[in-house]
Amino acid sequence: MTRHIRHAGFFCALLLAALLLNAALVQVVRAPAYEGNPANRRPDIARYAQPRGDILVGGRAVTGSEDTREHLRYERTYANGPLYAPVTGFASQLYGTTLLEDAEDAVLSGTHPMLAPFPLWSDFARAPYRGGDVVTTLDPAAQRAAYRGLAGRKGALAALEPSTGRILALFSAPSYDPQPLSGNGTAASRAWARLTADPDRPMLNRAVRQTYPPGSTFKIVTAAAALDAGVVRNLDAPTDSPDPYTLPGTRTRLVNESKGCADASLREAFTFSCNTVFAKLGVDVGARDMTRTARAFGFDNGGTHIPFPVARSTFDTSLDLAQLALSSIGQYNTRATPLQMAMVAAAVADGGQVREPYLVERTTRPGGSTLAAAGSRPARQAMSPSTAVRLRALMRDAVRNGTGRKAAIRGAKVGGKTGTAQHGLGNSGTPYAWFVSWAQGDHEPAPRVAVAVVLEDARSDRGHISGGDAAPIARAVMKAVLNSRERTPSQ
Amino acid sequence: MSNAGITVATADPPAPAARHLPRRRGVELALIVLAVLLSVYGYCAVGLAQHGTLPPGAAGYGAGLGVLALLAHLAVRLRAPYADPLPLPIGVLLNGVGLVLIYRLDLETPGDRAAPAQLIWSTLGVALFILVVLLLRDHRVLQRYAYVCVVAALALLTLPILFPAVNGARIWIRIAGFSIQPGEFAKVLLAVFFAAYLAANRSALAYTGRRVWKLQLPTGRVLGPIVAVWLVSVCVLVLERDLGTSLLFFGLFVVLLYVATGRTGWIAVGLLLAALGAVAVGRLEPHVHSRIETWRHPFSSIEAGEGANQLAQSLFAFAEGGVLGTGLGLGHSVLIGFAVKSDFILATAGEELGFAGLSAIFLLYGLLVERGFRAGLALREPFGRLLAVGLASLVSLQVFVIAGGVTGLIPLTGMAMPFLAQGGSSVVTNWAIVALLVRVSDSARRQHDGQDAR
Numbered sequence: 001m002t003r004h005i006r007h008a009g010f011f012c013a014l015l016l017a018a019l020l021l022n023a024a025l026v027q028v029v030r031a032p033a034y035e036g037n038p039a040n041r042r043p044d045i046a047r048y049a050q051p052r053g054d055i056l057v058g059g060r061a062v063t064g065s066e067d068t069r070e071h072l073r074y075e076r077t078y079a080n081g082p083l084y085a086p087v088t089g090f091a092s093q094l095y096g097t098t099l100l101e102d103a104e105d106a107v108l109s110g111t112h113p114m115l116a117p118f119p120l121w122s123d124f125a126r127a128p129y130r131g132g133d134v135v136t137t138l139d140p141a142a143q144r145a146a147y148r149g150l151a152g153r154k155g156a157l158a159a160l161e162p163s164t165g166r167i168l169a170l171f172s173a174p175s176y177d178p179q180p181l182s183g184n185g186t187a188a189s190r191a192w193a194r195l196t197a198d199p200d201r202p203m204l205n206r207a208v209r210q211t212y213p214p215g216s217t218f219k220i221v222t223a224a225a226a227l228d229a230g231v232v233r234n235l236d237a238p239t240d241s242p243d244p245y246t247l248p249g250t251r252t253r254l255v256n257e258s259k260g261c262a263d264a265s266l267r268e269a270f271t272f273s274c275n276t277v278f279a280k281l282g283v284d285v286g287a288r289d290m291t292r293t294a295r296a297f298g299f300d301n302g303g304t305h306i307p308f309p310v311a312r313s314t315f316d317t318s319l320d321l322a323q324l325a326l327s328s329i330g331q332y333n334t335r336a337t338p339l340q341m342a343m344v345a346a347a348v349a350d351g352g353q354v355r356e357p358y359l360v361e362r363t364t365r366p367g368g369s370t371l372a373a374a375g376s377r378p379a380r381q382a383m384s385p386s387t388a389v390r391l392r393a394l395m396r397d398a399v400r401n402g403t404g405r406k407a408a409i410r411g412a413k414v415g416g417k418t419g420t421a422q423h424g425l426g427n428s429g430t431p432y433a434w435f436v437s438w439a440q441g442d443h444e445p446a447p448r449v450a451v452a453v454v455l456e457d458a459r460s461d462r463g464h465i466s467g468g469d470a471a472p473i474a475r476a477v478m479k480a481v482l483n484s485r486e487r488t489p490s491q
Numbered sequence: 492m493s494n495a496g497i498t499v500a501t502a503d504p505p506a507p508a509a510r511h512l513p514r515r516r517g518v519e520l521a522l523i524v525l526a527v528l529l530s531v532y533g534y535c536a537v538g539l540a541q542h543g544t545l546p547p548g549a550a551g552y553g554a555g556l557g558v559l560a561l562l563a564h565l566a567v568r569l570r571a572p573y574a575d576p577l578p579l580p581i582g583v584l585l586n587g588v589g590l591v592l593i594y595r596l597d598l599e600t601p602g603d604r605a606a607p608a609q610l611i612w613s614t615l616g617v618a619l620f621i622l623v624v625l626l627l628r629d630h631r632v633l634q635r636y637a638y639v640c641v642v643a644a645l646a647l648l649t650l651p652i653l654f655p656a657v658n659g660a661r662i663w664i665r666i667a668g669f670s671i672q673p674g675e676f677a678k679v680l681l682a683v684f685f686a687a688y689l690a691a692n693r694s695a696l697a698y699t700g701r702r703v704w705k706l707q708l709p710t711g712r713v714l715g716p717i718v719a720v721w722l723v724s725v726c727v728l729v730l731e732r733d734l735g736t737s738l739l740f741f742g743l744f745v746v747l748l749y750v751a752t753g754r755t756g757w758i759a760v761g762l763l764l765a766a767l768g769a770v771a772v773g774r775l776e777p778h779v780h781s782r783i784e785t786w787r788h789p790f791s792s793i794e795a796g797e798g799a800n801q802l803a804q805s806l807f808a809f810a811e812g813g814v815l816g817t818g819l820g821l822g823h824s825v826l827i828g829f830a831v832k833s834d835f836i837l838a839t840a841g842e843e844l845g846f847a848g849l850s851a852i853f854l855l856y857g858l859l860v861e862r863g864f865r866a867g868l869a870l871r872e873p874f875g876r877l878l879a880v881g882l883a884s885l886v887s888l889q890v891f892v893i894a895g896g897v898t899g900l901i902p903l904t905g906m907a908m909p910f911l912a913q914g915g916s917s918v919v920t921n922w923a924i925v926a927l928l929v930r931v932s933d934s935a936r937r938q939h940d941g942q943d944a945r
Contacts, residue, residue, distance in 0.1 A: 001750065001876060003753070005750055005864060008746050008864070009864040011746070012857075012860050012884060015890075018900065019890070020850055020853055023850065026806060027810060027812050031810035034809075037793065038793070039807075040807040040811075041823070124815075126818070
């Protein structure tokens with residue numbers, strides 16, 4: 001009997017060993033797969049178990065977290081949601097994250113490895129890291145000016161600090177309040193359904209994710225290429241261009257919306273936005289140099305992140321001469337985001353240097369110490385400094401005497417360029433109205449701000465759309481920047 | 492055992508020849524103190540993790556558990572001074588950990604508090620332990636009541652059929668707000684009956700009857716009653732849809748038959764019958780069929796877009812625990828939902844204490860079972876040996892069936908994790924098992940003559 005008791009005991013030991021082995025299998029070997037299973041809610045619970053880090057504008061948090069006491073505990077809140085939605089994006093428990101909430105999610109949600117207070121111990125103790133904050137480069141006054149200017153409109157605005165590439169304002173209209181999307185209830189899904197079904201697409205960030213034909217504002221790039229390539233040496237010399245201009249190799253005749261463009265000098269042509277002159281200049285410069293200059297400004301560069309990705313602005317390179325002529329006045333396949341056109345204005349303002357724009361000044365740990373700071377970014381020379389000086393003069397003329405009069409600010413030097421871009425089948429759509437500009441206070445050493453505005457729903461008739469509509473919005477934003485005494489310190 | 496075991500009780504061995512083993516009551520007391528302290532520590536850890544403060548009832552909880560354990564210890568000291576010092580502290584620790592886990596889950600389900608009732612049942616359980624240790628002076632007395640036991644067991648098993656089904660199984664009876672699972676008590680009674688009957692008839696079972704091929708079949712007259720009892724109990728349980736318990740009884744029956752007769756053939760026959768029965772039930776009974784399907788594909792409901800089922804949630808909980816666990820009060824095993832405090836209580840232990848804690852719990856059970864087998868080996872009369880082995884096997888099989896079920900090793904059958912799970916009948920029964928083991932081990936060690944019986 002003893003032997004059989006031992007056998008039975010051995011059997012029970014076997015059962016125990018099987019349990020232990022299986023537990024090790026489940027808890028150690030297969031654990032990573034189970035943790036990654038989409039039906040496992042633990043990662044979500046952990047993610048929302050603590051307040052999310054905040055996004056700061058002008059030293060103040062524009063986001064917050066609300067303790068709902070639900071299973072997914074903290075929900076995102078937004079102070080002034082629609083004002084900053086084109087920057088913050090949303091952080092939803094149902095629909096994920098977008099824009100800054102997405103690009104800086106690791107810092108905000110506290111999964112960034114550098115947030116560990118005591119690196120090795122924190123991993124061992126499984127203590128969740130508290131989320132860090134994201135300090136933006138935005139100027140709240142400029143952002144508010146953009147918000148007010150674009151209220152009730154459809155369009156976008158981007159404003160940069162030319163000397164650094166800091167983004168001072170970034171707005172897209174119509175905007176939306178991201179807060180109703182934060183939770184996980186029916187309210188969130190209703191808001192989502194409403195926003196996604198809206199024909200005006202309020203969640204589309206037109207300033208960085210939408211490209212438009214830049215129209216006449218692209219003439220800045222064409223002028224830069226012509227000056228750099230030596231096609232034009234004297235701003236006031238006649239350019240030997242007919243009006244109307246027959247596109248090379250075709251019978252299509254290009255006309256102007258203003259008079260006196262035949263043989264106009266570059267200064268006149270720029271001030272009154274002569275299509276014929278710039279189309280011919282583009283052809284004279286040639287596809288190679290035009291492409292090189294456009295690329296130097298940032299066209300055809302698909303990898304821009306500010307830190308969320310920016311849509312690629314394009315300048316078509318496989319062109320015949322007629323297409324090159326049209327491309328040189330910002331039509332045909334030339335397309336640009338408002339941010340790209342702000343970069344063009346900033347390059348003119350900053351001696352021909354193009355800087356990668358950025359939106360995040362620095363990220364901080366919960367205590368306030370810096371986690372990562374936006375270092376100095378490499379600058380790219382898009383045109384020679386002398387060309388930039390001459391273009392500044394051209395743009396100032398356009399504001400003083402030409403199409404951009406409504407952008408003038410007392411006590412400041414302002415340079416600008418209007419644009420009207422036709423689009424749609426047979427140019428049937430409401431033309432897009434552009435205004436691209438920069439401003440420098442009279443007592444300041446260098447321009448403080450460069451702005452690009454686009455309106456999809458320009459109101460007045462074709463002749464004088466842009467100056468009348470988009471320029472005041474740009475003016476308000478530039479004024480706000482010039483008036484803000486203190487610049488957010490760049491560290 | 493060389494003597495023919497047809498006699499009901501073997502005589503006591505001559506006492507003077509026996510060399511008394513050390514009593515080890517001090518060790519038991521120290522271990523009990525440790526067990527109580529560990530439980531109180533767990534209780535405090537839950538409070539700290541959930542609210543950042545010590546839970547208000549910590550002192551009372553510790554004192555209550557301590558007094559209960561102390562009373563049980565005194566009873567052992569008084570009436571079973573030679574008892575094995577391990578079973579009682581193991582029972583206290585497992586019961587204490589169970590209370591901590593249930594209290595911890597209560598915090599997530601404010602509308603449904605189970606810990607107070609569990610505390611009352613634990614008190615009743617310890618009271619039963621004390622009663623058994625005090626009143627049952629010699630376990631061999633039980634042998635006389637074998638047939639009383641079997642009648643009581645069958646009555647208890649059939650009783651719930653008269654009551655309405657709860658969650659699809661007719662295994663509960665509800666009296667005055669308490670739900671009682673009579674099948675739990677039947678476990679011990681059946682173990683006593685099997686042990687007594689087999690001890691009395693083991694020679695007849697082993698050596699008489701016809702021989703068919705290599706298998707020695709016992710006479711129907713001897714085998715009949717026990718097979719009848721077993722069949723009735725299993726059939727009742729199948730009717731009540733309590734498959735875990737029927738599996739448990741079957742395992743107990745086969746183990747005791749093997750230990751009593753030493754016939755390997757019985758194991759073969761038992762396993763064959765079990766396999767046939769399992770296939771038949773799995774095919775015919777949709778409830779069981781779905782359990783088997785869930786076991787084979789725990790994530791099929793996720794792929795079907797219906798979300799994670801209980802087993803998947805349980806596996807997620809175990810996986811989250813990893814090696815060291817999330818810490819008491821910091822897991823999310825409450826996602827399992829229904830039965831998280833009873834059948835799935837182990838998932839909470841696995842998530843919050845990790846593989847380390849889970850292994851410790853398994854090893855505690857293993858130790859309890861091992862002490863049972865030790866007592867069985869040390870005793871010299873067949874009834875005591877079979878009783879000790881039967882009780883130890885009961886614990887072992889029950890732990891395997893439910894722990895294997897919630898960790899995905901075998902198909903899930905609803906059953907209570909001994910001592911840990913919410914369920915009064917189960918706690919009381921397990922205290923009775925520990926009491927009997929203490930009693931049996933006391934006899935074994937009191938008579939010890941320096942070598943195991945042959």
